[in-house]
Amino acid sequence: MSSALAISHGSSRRYRGWVLPISVVALWWLASHMGWSQSGLLVSPEKVAATAWDQIASGKFWRAISASLTRNLSGFFIGTTLGLVLGCLLGLSHTFERLVGPSFNTFKQISLFAWIPLISVWFGLGDVAKVVFLSLAALVPVVVNTCDGLRNVPPNLLEVARVYRFSRWQTIVGVMLPAALPSIFTGLYLALVYSWLATIGAEYLLVSGEGIGNTLIDGSEHFMMDLVLFGMVVIGLVGWSLNALARIFERRMQRLYGIDPR
């Protein structure tokens, strides 16, 4: 009996998350159809759906989303690659840590968006500037978590490595990196989330070219709220998908390491 209760409880919880969005859409539909607001800034759900269809059918949506995703992934790969290298150097070499550590710690305190003026002066407003900005967004969490993971390898595992006479290289590859893997993965996960946020930020602040962020700007400049809302939904969905993808990998990794998934 108690298990039956738990199941019905579980399934009702499953759908609970939908209550708020469905109510909001219903309210929105009512508001735009009952003439509660005369403002042209409140568009109906159907108008947004029609705009979405138009964007998709005309190919504008695909051009925007592929420009944004390409940018996002290039920045993510460049940033995480550099981040892994830098994080490993900081985590493994005391000399490097002493030379570069303090500078990096100062560097990471600078708010990401404070880089925009400098980047736009050096790299303009084009794709290069955007990718540089995105790489920066992805770099910081990867460096921090990689370095942390390597520093916090459980001392007893390092003793095992010494007792069984692992060489320095074998210790790094066979003990330190695998032990740091969950932490490194947290860094990659954050990099994926940050770089998508930064993609939209970059398109919004370094205005030029195509992208979902530009769709948003277009909409707001021409008071086309349907276009703005469509853009927001797409940004949310992409963010959610990236998050879900990263989560699947994270779960796998945690299961392998015996960490209880949160």
Next chain:
Amino acid sequence: MAEHKIVARDLSMEFQSLDETGQTERVPVLEGFDLQVREGEFLSILGPSGCGKSTFMNILAGLAHKTGGELLVDGQPLQGINRNQGVVFQGYALLPWRTVLDNIAVGLEIRGVGKAQRLETAREYLELVGLNGFASRYPHELSGGMRQRVAIARSLAYNPDVLLMDEPFAALDAQTRETLQSELLRIWGTHKKTIVFITHSLDEAIFLSDRVAVMTQRPGRIKEIFDIDLARPRLPELRNTQAFIHYRQRAWEALRDEVTDITREPAAAATHQNWQSIATLGGYRIGV
């Protein structure tokens, strides 16, 4: 001399630590530590917590450096990590991303033994510790007792002459601990090794050992060594015999002052009637 596997003479070890005022302070952990371990014997070192047992073990394993005295293994001064010694750590220290079998094989892998050969050897030791069928599990899927079995198999697979064990069963529940004690004796009976076994349990030391060495509190040295003349094979019922209880009392007498000082209990209170409650205060499990 040749019959002595390990000889420690006037061994000392101190740590440098910073006190509140930022001055370096010398913390002597071992001082005047003398011990001779015979080839093939099962020797337990019994001492209050913090007396330097793990420190001695780490020096013997080559993981820490003595600051004075002499330490000979097979008549030679100890230099670095000795590959004839296997270490079983206080925590199990298994590599969480390796399967049970790959954990057991890790020492052989680093030594350069080929894959087929090392997995075969690993399987042999897996069977020895009674974990058939768990070869491809991961450590987190095992209970504490099973993990410790894996750790023991890993040390044995390396085929050392000496097995150093630092409170290997301390974290296990009473039943599992007793099962593993018997298992360890069985394994020791078939694979003759010299075992140096560190514990803070009187019963464990007496049940397992040929000799028990009792340490003083920090700075630690060996206070007393006595032989345990109990016949082998030793069965669990042995713990209830008069002879066993006699040894337990004897060991407790050697240990009592070291423990009561630490807990700041008046030593005079440790009369025969209430020694059990004092023993509990000192963190000692007496009786089962």
